[in-house]
Amino acid sequence: MSAKRRAKPVSVESKQQPLREGAPLTRLVARLPPTVPFTGPETLERRSGRTFALRLGANESNFGPSPHAREAMRAAIERIACYADPEVYELRLALARLHGVGIEHIVVGSGIDDLLGLIVRAFVEPGDVVVTAAGAYPTVPFHIAGYGGRQELVRYLDDAGGLRNDLDALAEAANRTNARLVYLANPDNPTGSWYRGDAVRAFLDKLPSGSLLLLDEAYIELAPIDDPSDPGILLPMNPDDPRLLRLRTFSKAYGMAGARVGYAIGRPEVIAAFDRIRLHFGVNLVAQMGALAALEDTDYLRYVAAEVARGREEYAALARELGMIPQPSATNFVAMDVGSSTCARALLAALAEQGVFIRMPGAPPLDRCVRVTVGTPAERAIFADILRKIWPQVTHVADS
Amino acid sequence: MSAKRRAKPVSVESKQQPLREGAPLTRLVARLPPTVPFTGPETLERRSGRTFALRLGANESNFGPSPHAREAMRAAIERIACYADPEVYELRLALARLHGVGIEHIVVGSGIDDLLGLIVRAFVEPGDVVVTAAGAYPTVPFHIAGYGGRQELVRYLDDAGGLRNDLDALAEAANRTNARLVYLANPDNPTGSWYRGDAVRAFLDKLPSGSLLLLDEAYIELAPIDDPSDPGILLPMNPDDPRLLRLRTFSKAYGMAGARVGYAIGRPEVIAAFDRIRLHFGVNLVAQMGALAALEDTDYLRYVAAEVARGREEYAALARELGMIPQPSATNFVAMDVGSSTCARALLAALAEQGVFIRMPGAPPLDRCVRVTVGTPAERAIFADILRKIWPQVTHVADS
DSSP states (O other): OTHHHHOOOOOHHHHHSOOOOOOOOOHHHHTSOSOOSOOOHHHHHHHHTOOOSEEOSSOOOTTOSOHHHHHHHHHHHTTTTSOOOTTOHHHHHHHHHHHTOOGGGEEEESSHHHHHHHHHHHHOOTTOEEEEETTSOTHHHHHHHHTTOEEEEEOOEEETTEEEOOHHHHHHHHHHHTOSEEEEESSOTTTOOOOOHHHHHHHHHHSOTTOEEEEEOTTGGGSOOSOTTSOTTOOOOOTTOTTEEEEEESSSTTOOGGGOOEEEEOOHHHHHHHHTTSOTTOSOHHHHHHHHHHHHOHHHHHHHHHHHHHHHHHHHHHHHHTTOEEOOOSSSEEEEEOSSHHHHHHHHHHHHHTTEEOBOOOSTTGGGEEEEEOOOHHHHHHHHHHHHHHHHHHHHHHHO | OTHHHHOOOOOHHHHHSOOOOOOOOOHHHHTSOSOOSOOOHHHHHHHHTOOOSEEOSSOOOTTOSOHHHHHHHHHHHTTTTSOOOTTOHHHHHHHHHHHTOOGGGEEEESHHHHHHHHHHHHHOOTTOEEEEETTSOTHHHHHHHHTTOEEEEEOOEEETTEEEOOHHHHHHHHHHHTOSEEEEESSOTTTOOOOOHHHHHHHHHHSOTTOEEEEEOTTGGGSOOSOTTSOTTOOOOOTTOTTEEEEEESSSTTOOGGGOOEEEEOOHHHHHHHTTTSOTTOSOHHHHHHHHHHHHOHHHHHHHHHHHHHHHHHHHHHHHHTTOEEOOOSSSEEEEEOSSHHHHHHHHHHHHHTTEEOBOOOSTTGGGEEEEEOOOHHHHHHHHHHHHHHHHHHHHHHHO
């Protein structure tokens, strides 16, 4: 085109000019720390030059996705040249049917991480307070800091009832600070603990007006159902409650962490606000088609939940056998209290030496624990062998 | 667990309380319009109850991805239960090699849309100015508004040289407003026009210090190379230039729009800033593995570029045959100037009636054009038949 002919040659002067400085970062971003919420296992592998043989640290589902979801994702590859539907309509419709709500109550994002970022962006002005437990999901403080919010941290309960969220203290902190957002994971990560739906409902009723409860239910499909006539962990669905936003994901029970898809359920006014700021073409095609197929395979979901329940019991028995205190869990992992932070760190390192990737929470009192994802029966057998072998050495070194 | 026993029943009082209001949106988000950057073809289909038979409106690559990339993406499905590497290390390494830069010069995101949002967030304080062409990629103003920035719009040139960016006016606007960011697509969307690398270099030298040029090179792999000894459209790579951030994608020539993967090349200080705010686990596994394989298949990329060049010529001939003015294009689409906005709108509607999805730019003077993606030879033949059939009716109605 004619631009070619019009182009002026670069002058020698311009080449010799020193480089100018470019644009400065915003004041907010400039003062953010260069830390990341999680160091990935791949990074640890590159640092150590050693590959993990057992990946039990990220609460992925080693049972994988439903075969139907797998098939749908393979079919999506055939259409991958096309952008996916920016409204994520089919998946939202299926989710609305599943939960007995309207499509206007559902927004889909690239995982709960994406949705958490959008929520903090939509509701937190610089200086506004978000209440979370100290040691809760690290991506929450990452986003709070990223938008200039202020964290109010509440220590986990640590008594005969086990390590768990302190609902009274969380509600007290929210009222004291006039918090905008309150984050609660139920079931909880990294403890695995959980509250019944009626306890969550009572907690919600204690929060200050003008606040929104982010109820992260990433693991809820894995929670035990002792008595089908008892709602148990499930908070009854009132999608128009202006005080509540529920977060769900396909990364855990559905086995699709690598696909990036999660959703929020909330009142239409809040859901509509996402459209003002979300990446409209952000939820990829494989994720959309895979999630839709995964939802239909309820048998597979039940199979995974049953396998995970079996694994939790095995882990609990193993921990007790070795003198650790396994925390009750409604998730696909078990936090094992090994007595001290020193011991937990030593165990983490010793397991890494053996090619086992697990994690430990950083904040006290949780830092007495290591957190182990429920693997397949074969993986659990290998893990048990390794743990039985190295545990005496770890306790010996940690004691000395 | 014991939480079950401790839970208090929900009181009747709490059930009867009126719902409180929940958290207010931030002042910034509250005043954002509920508009979306693009209405997807699926939404148009749902509205009309009619399915598009030809999808030529989103500049997707109807040639699809490389067979090797397809194979790699199918393999990724087998590992989809795992989170992908948050550092995107392997892909960044391959991209660094391709461009002869360091891995510290590359950040990968979920498409250019994602990267654009992060850049605006990192550099634009409320009230800061971003200079763009009026009618440029709609996701740019979406993000500018989303972070409270102010747009300074520059009209496209419209003379015998064709519809194209007005580099002098863009530089003037940037200096006049002391702009933080300047957005330029080269090759351009939606005109298809392009400037030589030396013209872009001269433009960069005219921008004010304290600004950053976002050079969106989404279509650059499709630009014609007339003479291999001439750098042509390619701005020479100086990855440490603090004034420049280059944006690339796998959505266009690589045929992976539905996978969501793009990258930016810039100086390490700017690239490192992304880590403070990006979604660290955001780039999905299928995208990472597919992009890595796509990069290796340079033969396929050449094949697509040659096919697209053939299609551009066919479209130009077709447009001329019907009395339209095809704009020269270095992309996988051709903007056809049909003489008036009224006529362009009528043509868009008539094509939709026939099951053909295309788009038209909204801002004058571009709104005289319809923008048609280069399809496969079979799609182009069908499109040509339909266009020849309906064009006389459209001009008849538009004239009356």
